[in-house]
Amino acid sequence: xxxxxxxxHHVILSEAASLELGCNYSYGGTVNLFxxxxxxxxxxxxxxxxxxxxxxxxGIKGFEAEFIKSKFSFNLRKPSVQWSDTAEYFCxxxxxxxxxxxxxxxxxxxxxxx
Amino acid sequence: xxxxxxxxxxxxxxxxxxxxxxCVQDMDHENMFWYRQDPGLGLRLIYFSYDVKMKEKGDIPxxxxxxREKKERFSLILxxxxxxxxxxxxxxxxxxxxGETEAFFGQGxxxxxx
Numbered sequence: 001x002x003x004x005x006x007x008x009h010h011v012i013l014s015e016a017a018s019l020e021l022g023c024n025y026s027y028g029g030t031v032n033l034f035x036x037x038x039x040x041x042x043x044x045x046x047x048x049x050x051x052x053x054x055x056x057x058x059g060i061k062g063f064e065a066e067f068i069k070s071k072f073s074f075n076l077r078k079p080s081v082q083w084s085d086t087a088e089y090f091c092x093x094x095x096x097x098x099x100x101x102x103x104x105x106x107x108x109x110x111x112x113x114x
Numbered sequence: 115x116x117x118x119x120x121x122x123x124x125x126x127x128x129x130x131x132x133x134x135x136x137c138v139q140d141m142d143h144e145n146m147f148w149y150r151q152d153p154g155l156g157l158r159l160i161y162f163s164y165d166v167k168m169k170e171k172g173d174i175p176x177x178x179x180x181x182r183e184k185k186e187r188f189s190l191i192l193x194x195x196x197x198x199x200x201x202x203x204x205x206x207x208x209x210x211x212x213g214e215t216e217a218f219f220g221q222g223x224x225x226x227x228x
């Protein structure tokens with residue numbers, strides 16, 4: 001079955017620390033990948049997306065992600081986190097479907113201590 | 115600003131009640147989705163609709179039904195609420211198309227069944 005997996009379920013960092021959240025997908029063919037973020041009390045919003053081309057994707061608020069095909073991975077990174085980055089982060093993909101349905105990872109809760 | 119609006123932020127219902135969750139989008143999107151969000155499980159698709167009166171089961175449709183009478187409105191119905199349906203429910207919409215389309219989410223309805 002097609003799936004998206006996130007390995008880190010709960011991450012606690014101090015401000016200015018570097019962040020890397022893991023995401024792996026398991027399907028072949030055309031790969032489309034998303035990272036969404038859910039700040040406390042707010043709706044899910046798109047951080048960044050990969051469709052094709054440059055495997056290093058830049059998103060909003062200083063986030064980036066790298067698509068590594070050989071590792072089936074799309075890890076999210078930020079060089080220096082801020083307290084305002086405290087949120088839940090979801091990796092997602094449509095898999096091989098072109099209907100718009102998304103398969104989500106389990107989510108990672110990031111807590112940044114001031 | 116694009117908007118997906120869910121009618122309630124919080125609901126408390128009794129076991130056995132019929133529950134309606136409403137969602138409206140103003141972006142003229144063809145696709146609409148209902149997801150359920152539970153800690154450690156990420157988002158799981160309950161139902162989706164790609165056109166008025168059209169619907170498809172997602173991964174966890176048991177105990178739920180949906181209605182889409184107008185393009186902008188997608189309702190989730192819990193026929194007889196049970197305590198294991200206590201959860202956060204997220205509505206989303208997207209354009210019909212390829213796997214590259216971004217989904218837009220509502221703020222969620224936190225349903226408690228007692």
